[in-house]
Amino acid sequence: RKRILITGGAGFVGSHLVDVLMRDGHEVTVVDNFFTGRRKNVEHWIGHPHFELVMHDVVEPYMMECDEIYHLASPASPPHYMYNPVKTIKTNTVGTMNMLGLAKRTGARVLLASTSEVYGNPTVCLKAMQSIAFAITVPLRRRCPYVHPQPETYFGNVNPDGPRACYDEGKRIAETMCYAYSKQSGVEVRVARIFNTFGPRMHIGDGRVVSNFIIQALQDQAITVYGEGLQTRSFQYVSDLVAGLIALMNSDFDEPVNLGNPDEYTMIDFAKHIKEITGSSSEIIHKPATQDDPQKRKPDISRARQVLKWEPKVSVLDGLKRTIEYFRHELSAPT
Amino acid sequence: RKRILITGGAGFVGSHLVDVLMRDGHEVTVVDNFFTGRRKNVEHWIGHPHFELVMHDVVEPYMMECDEIYHLASPASPPHYMYNPVKTIKTNTVGTMNMLGLAKRTGARVLLASTSEVYGNPTVCLKAMQSIAFAITVPLRRRCPYVHPQPETYFGNVNPDGPRACYDEGKRIAETMCYAYSKQSGVEVRVARIFNTFGPRMHIGDGRVVSNFIIQALQDQAITVYGEGLQTRSFQYVSDLVAGLIALMNSDFDEPVNLGNPDEYTMIDFAKHIKEITGSSSEIIHKPATQDDPQKRKPDISRARQVLKWEPKVSVLDGLKRTIEYFRHELSAPT
Numbered sequence: 001r002k003r004i005l006i007t008g009g010a011g012f013v014g015s016h017l018v019d020v021l022m023r024d025g026h027e028v029t030v031v032d033n034f035f036t037g038r039r040k041n042v043e044h045w046i047g048h049p050h051f052e053l054v055m056h057d058v059v060e061p062y063m064m065e066c067d068e069i070y071h072l073a074s075p076a077s078p079p080h081y082m083y084n085p086v087k088t089i090k091t092n093t094v095g096t097m098n099m100l101g102l103a104k105r106t107g108a109r110v111l112l113a114s115t116s117e118v119y120g121n122p123t124v125c126l127k128a129m130q131s132i133a134f135a136i137t138v139p140l141r142r143r144c145p146y147v148h149p150q151p152e153t154y155f156g157n158v159n160p161d162g163p164r165a166c167y168d169e170g171k172r173i174a175e176t177m178c179y180a181y182s183k184q185s186g187v188e189v190r191v192a193r194i195f196n197t198f199g200p201r202m203h204i205g206d207g208r209v210v211s212n213f214i215i216q217a218l219q220d221q222a223i224t225v226y227g228e229g230l231q232t233r234s235f236q237y238v239s240d241l242v243a244g245l246i247a248l249m250n251s252d253f254d255e256p257v258n259l260g261n262p263d264e265y266t267m268i269d270f271a272k273h274i275k276e277i278t279g280s281s282s283e284i285i286h287k288p289a290t291q292d293d294p295q296k297r298k299p300d301i302s303r304a305r306q307v308l309k310w311e312p313k314v315s316v317l318d319g320l321k322r323t324i325e326y327f328r329h330e331l332s333a334p335t
Numbered sequence: 336r337k338r339i340l341i342t343g344g345a346g347f348v349g350s351h352l353v354d355v356l357m358r359d360g361h362e363v364t365v366v367d368n369f370f371t372g373r374r375k376n377v378e379h380w381i382g383h384p385h386f387e388l389v390m391h392d393v394v395e396p397y398m399m400e401c402d403e404i405y406h407l408a409s410p411a412s413p414p415h416y417m418y419n420p421v422k423t424i425k426t427n428t429v430g431t432m433n434m435l436g437l438a439k440r441t442g443a444r445v446l447l448a449s450t451s452e453v454y455g456n457p458t459v460c461l462k463a464m465q466s467i468a469f470a471i472t473v474p475l476r477r478r479c480p481y482v483h484p485q486p487e488t489y490f491g492n493v494n495p496d497g498p499r500a501c502y503d504e505g506k507r508i509a510e511t512m513c514y515a516y517s518k519q520s521g522v523e524v525r526v527a528r529i530f531n532t533f534g535p536r537m538h539i540g541d542g543r544v545v546s547n548f549i550i551q552a553l554q555d556q557a558i559t560v561y562g563e564g565l566q567t568r569s570f571q572y573v574s575d576l577v578a579g580l581i582a583l584m585n586s587d588f589d590e591p592v593n594l595g596n597p598d599e600y601t602m603i604d605f606a607k608h609i610k611e612i613t614g615s616s617s618e619i620i621h622k623p624a625t626q627d628d629p630q631k632r633k634p635d636i637s638r639a640r641q642v643l644k645w646e647p648k649v650s651v652l653d654g655l656k657r658t659i660e661y662f663r664h665e666l667s668a669p670t
């Protein structure tokens with residue numbers, strides 16, 4: 001039985017991780033400031049002798065003795081992380097430093113929940129292309145060369161000064177910190193680059209595409225596609241991610257590992273798909289595109305297959321059905 | 336007369352900035368932990384009623400009242416910033432946050448000394464190329480497409496987990512922080528992306544190419560070129576940089592601005608050049624290439640020319656002559 005700290009454990013992904021680790025018989029401590037998480041997500045464990053829920057902000061130092069740290073504390077959806085960019089940066093920099101300091105002191109192993117956002121918009125930057133000496137002619141936006149799918153060896157194309165930077169650059173430096181503490185102080189680190197994940201306990205109001213589309217469809221409101229809707233995402237169901245995180249924590253592999261489902265959709269097709277599954281009569285409308293929105297995203301998961309023997313098991317369709325059930329229930333529940 | 340804080344003001348660039356701002360009649364406070372800087376660089380001002388030298392580490396909060404902050408505190412040469420990567424990260428993250436907090440409280444304007452390293456190795460990552468769907472055939476390393484020269488709009492190609500990441504990613508997130516505090520709290524920020532700079536008061540032992548080559552040449556020791564020596568750098572003389580920093584601070588422009596001299600050399604040619612100017616009998620030898628060494632670097636300075644009416648005035652040859660004089664004197668001085 002291990003003593004496990006989960007930061008951000010009252011959030012969407014964290015609470016599912018709590019469930020599995022508790023069922024496996026471990027002692028689990030959740031540290032969360034309830035910025036986007038909620039007590040309700042883990043309340044079924046409150047009172048269990050192996051479970052502890054601590055309201056604490058990781059930007060402040062934290063002391064405990066443990067064997068493993070799953071460091072998930074960070075807002076994850078664009079509206080949440082852009083709500084207070086300075087705080088997002090502090091959480092990812094100082095918060096991660098505190099967890100690495102704790103690990104250094106206790107000898108705990110740390111898993112960082114990094115993100116596919118470290119790859120940014122995985123294209124050769126268009127403006128930059130103009131100054132490429134080598135002659136590549138890219139007459140049309142669509143024909144722009146993409147690094148697709150994204151392997152862990154790709155260094156990314158992130159705007160360090162754009163609206164998403166507080167999160168993207170925050171996670172990049174959090175990774176850098178992990179390897180600095182590893183090299184310098186022997187802290188054992190694991191880095192998961194998580195691709196878009198969905199499932200029950202996603203926040204109703206977090207503005208992510210899966211929750212937005214499902215809620216809009218269930219309420220027969222217009223489904224809002226940002227921009228033309230030709231940008232893509234690849235969606236994994238939360239139980240697959242949790243299995244991947246645990247496999248990675250328990251592996252001997254310390255380089256970054258992509259965890260995602262390569263099943264890729266354009267946002268316009270995804271809107272149609274959700275409309276169909278829900279049997280909704282919503283119309284699909286377009287809203288303005290958002291700045292720095294990555295145009296393509298799909299994980300290359302060869303590394304996870306090879307080193308973790310992991311791959312996603314739940315199809316997007318099955319996952320969506322379960323998630324739709326969850327939201328149907330949430331929407332009908334009295335508040 | 337303005338009250339000006341210069342962090343890292345006892346270092347190479349900072350001390351030259353102190354000289355100009357003091358001569359312009361301002362009140363200057365230097366905050367420095369003397370990690371790579373030294374008292375000697377500013378000792379000619381000690382005792383002046385408008386000058387203050389404070390030994391303090393920017394990772395700890397700092398309080399003072401001022402109008403402007405030139406935030407230069409950070410080791411700058413690869414051997415120095417790799418010496419303690421965790422500390423380099425703390426200086427660039429927590430240190431920058433403290434200066435932005437100070438600026439938020441006092442209303443001071445902050446100039447961040449960022450770096451051309453935010454561009455990393457400005458090529459389409461070779462490993463990534465293999466997975467680009469679009470067919471670009473790059474048979475030879477040399478024919479790899481480079482973003483060259485580097486404009487401010489280029490998002491860079493930085494390895495977030497490599498040996499240089501503590502500095503490169505540290506500066507990227509420092510920029511992100513500047514814009515987050517600017518947007519959220521109205522802090523006035525200026526971001527200078529500084530390209531390789533040289534001149535008197537460079538550290539004898541800092542391992543940078545200019546100091547290494549000059550010292551080797553002056554002592555008739557082997558001049559050490561890392562790798563084949565076909566990688567390039569573009570060198571600016573320190574007085575040009577200082578003029579650019581002051582122009583940027585006093586401008587109305589808040590986006591990043593490259594400051595550098597586009598005069599570009601391969602390292603092998605640079606070695607020959609220095610050998611010639613010094614009249615040295617050193618032989619030129621090759622040492623192993625270093626990991627993640629950017630292969631090309633040259634600033635696109637159109638933005639600085641346009642918004643600051645700035646451009647470098649000192650030729651590399653003139654600058655080198657002055658620097659060689661400095662090192663000749665340092666080497667002959669009794670220690």
Ligand SMILES: NC(=O)c1ccc[n+]([C@@H]2O[C@H](COP(=O)([O-])OP(=O)(O)OC[C@H]3O[C@@H](n4cnc5c(N)ncnc54)[C@H](O)[C@@H]3O)[C@@H](O)[C@H]2O)c1
Pocket residue numbers: 007008009010011012013014031032033034035036037038056057058059071072073074075076077091095113114115116193194195196197198
């Ligand atoms: N869900 C995804 O699609 C996805 C994709 C990539 C990466 N991730 C990463 O996975 C992790 C979990 O994401 P999620 O989808 O469960 O998001 P979430 O918002 O549901 O969970 C994040 C949790 O962290 C807590 N938190 C935030 N700041 C904190 C702070 N300063 N101190 C303590 N607790 C804090 C929140 O209250 C919340 O409970 C995040 O680190 C996120 O970046 C998620």
Ligand SMILES: NC(=O)c1ccc[n+]([C@@H]2O[C@H](COP(=O)([O-])OP(=O)(O)OC[C@H]3O[C@@H](n4cnc5c(N)ncnc54)[C@H](O)[C@@H]3O)[C@@H](O)[C@H]2O)c1
Pocket residue numbers: 342343344345346347348349366367368369370371372373391392393394406407408409410411412426430448449450451528529530531532533
């Ligand atoms: N010289 C260049 O070619 C170059 C290129 C790009 C960017 N820069 C940037 O310009 C700035 C100055 O560089 P430099 O060449 O003068 O280097 P330097 O090493 O001579 O000066 C840095 C100064 O910062 C001080 N310092 C470091 N960490 C500190 C901390 N935690 N608290 C307080 N002081 C601290 C050092 O003691 C030193 O005096 C740096 O931010 C560097 O990243 C320099």
Ligand SMILES: O=c1ccn([C@@H]2O[C@H](COP(=O)(O)OP(=O)(O)O)[C@@H](O)[C@H]2O)c(=O)[nH]1
Pocket residue numbers: 060061062063064097098099100101102103104105421
């Ligand atoms: O059990 C611990 C040990 C350290 N830290 C914090 O982790 C950070 C980084 O730790 P490190 O050992 O690198 O910092 P140092 O104490 O050396 O500055 C510090 O700010 C500590 O306050 C923590 O929160 N819990």
Ligand SMILES: O=c1ccn([C@@H]2O[C@H](COP(=O)(O)OP(=O)(O)O)[C@@H](O)[C@H]2O)c(=O)[nH]1
Pocket residue numbers: 077078196207208209210212213224225226227231232233267290293294
């Ligand atoms: O109501 C919405 C919400 C999101 N999106 C798009 O869906 C994709 C995924 O957005 P999300 O916020 O879920 O996560 P991201 O992957 O961008 O972090 C992006 O291209 C968004 O522009 C959309 O079209 N409509």
Ligand SMILES: O=c1ccn([C@@H]2O[C@H](COP(=O)(O)OP(=O)(O)O)[C@@H](O)[C@H]2O)c(=O)[nH]1
Pocket residue numbers: 086395396397398399432433434435436437438439440
């Ligand atoms: O004069 C000041 C004001 C603030 N800070 C530090 O700057 C950091 C960031 O300031 P901010 O206002 O964002 O932080 P907050 O106090 O809101 O956490 C904090 O850690 C402060 O300790 C400082 O060093 N000097």
Ligand SMILES: O=c1ccn([C@@H]2O[C@H](COP(=O)(O)OP(=O)(O)O)[C@@H](O)[C@H]2O)c(=O)[nH]1
Pocket residue numbers: 412413531542543544545547548559560561562566567568602625628629
């Ligand atoms: O003794 C030396 C020191 C550096 N370099 C090369 O010179 C360039 C500039 O290195 P420096 O450390 O001065 O600064 P950087 O621009 O890499 O931060 C790099 O390509 C190094 O590999 C070299 O060939 N010999």
